[in-house]
Amino acid sequence: EPASVSVVEKIVDVQHQLFSGPRPGLRSNHTKGIVVVGEFTPSETAKNISEASHLQTESSPAVVRFSNATGFPDIADNDPRGMAKGIAIRLDLGDEEYHDLVFSSVPMFPVSTPELFLEMLTAVSQSGPDVASPKPIETFLEAHPSAKRFVQHPKPFPKSFASLSYHGVNAFRFINAQGDAVYGRYILSPVEGEQHLDAETGKQQHADYLVNELPQRLQQNAVLMRLSVQLAGPDDEVNDATVIWPEDRPVVELGLLKLEAMHEDAAAFERATMFNPLALPDGIEISDDPVLRVRPAAYAISFSHRMN
Numbered sequence: 001e002p003a004s005v006s007v008v009e010k011i012v013d014v015q016h017q018l019f020s021g022p023r024p025g026l027r028s029n030h031t032k033g034i035v036v037v038g039e040f041t042p043s044e045t046a047k048n049i050s051e052a053s054h055l056q057t058e059s060s061p062a063v064v065r066f067s068n069a070t071g072f073p074d075i076a077d078n079d080p081r082g083m084a085k086g087i088a089i090r091l092d093l094g095d096e097e098y099h100d101l102v103f104s105s106v107p108m109f110p111v112s113t114p115e116l117f118l119e120m121l122t123a124v125s126q127s128g129p130d131v132a133s134p135k136p137i138e139t140f141l142e143a144h145p146s147a148k149r150f151v152q153h154p155k156p157f158p159k160s161f162a163s164l165s166y167h168g169v170n171a172f173r174f175i176n177a178q179g180d181a182v183y184g185r186y187i188l189s190p191v192e193g194e195q196h197l198d199a200e201t202g203k204q205q206h207a208d209y210l211v212n213e214l215p216q217r218l219q220q221n222a223v224l225m226r227l228s229v230q231l232a233g234p235d236d237e238v239n240d241a242t243v244i245w246p247e248d249r250p251v252v253e254l255g256l257l258k259l260e261a262m263h264e265d266a267a268a269f270e271r272a273t274m275f276n277p278l279a280l281p282d283g284i285e286i287s288d289d290p291v292l293r294v295r296p297a298a299y300a301i302s303f304s305h306r307m308n
């Protein structure tokens, strides 16, 4: 059963509290972003996994938004608080249909349910610099090893938004034309390999170094990113985004995302667009992950503030 709407409303309320939002016209989270356009071309192996139309056709137009975590619209690109970078991809499937993919640079979520996420964010909100240790968030992290793993997971400074790998985190169910179904998690990686800055160099970067870099890069060359899916083994947990599957699980390539140019009217696009992790074509289905199931409700609350 999906968590009640009130839990989701409370989560977004605490996000507003943490980030001094909501701000007119802007997202409640992942507020600072940059939008580019390109296309997605499926690979031969894609149709073995799913009958989804964008995996059979020649190519689909794509709009891609990279972002920093937090609701601060002017957070520095090298601020540790914004180091879970995001990517949101909208594939145009024709006939007014679209498929959205919304990923994070961190391969797991800190907690397994919306209720625990609310508890965690509330603990953060009660752990200001004046609060004595153990602060509520310290107590929470000790009691929830998955949240501690998330906090401790390396979050290196990327050289570019396009030189990081991104992860779907939540699992989906993929069904091919023969009716075979598998659970899998998306991985998107730069074809040229990941590139990071060392910690010292990263700290010295300009507050907009990533936002400034991408237009320059695209003027030189298009950027290619490989979309793949890691397939769950029969006993792997598919409804808990805190669990990382063993590395030996097969990874199947779905296709190449080509980033070509900056979006010409990014501000209007960002304002008018709500990426929806559950905008899925036939051949890709939702899992029972309770975190995944509430994401559209949270994004819709943020969207409704933005449109006010």
Ligand code: HEM
Pocket: 011, 012, 026, 027, 028, 029, 030, 033, 065, 066, 067, 085, 086, 087, 088, 102, 103, 104, 109, 114, 117, 167, 168, 169, 170, 241, 273, 274, 275, 291, 294, 295, 298, 299, 300, 302, 303
């Ligand atoms: C209960 C869990 C979650 C909540 C409550 C939540 C909340 C939010 C909210 C309120 C927004 C702003 C949406 C908008 O205004 O359009 C957002 C955006 C975003 N979230 Fe989440 N989120 C959750 C889980 C996740 C997960 C698991 C991922 C990564 C796989 C993720 C990645 C992102 C990204 C990349 C964006 C920016 C999308 C864009 O560019 O428009 N979120 N989230």
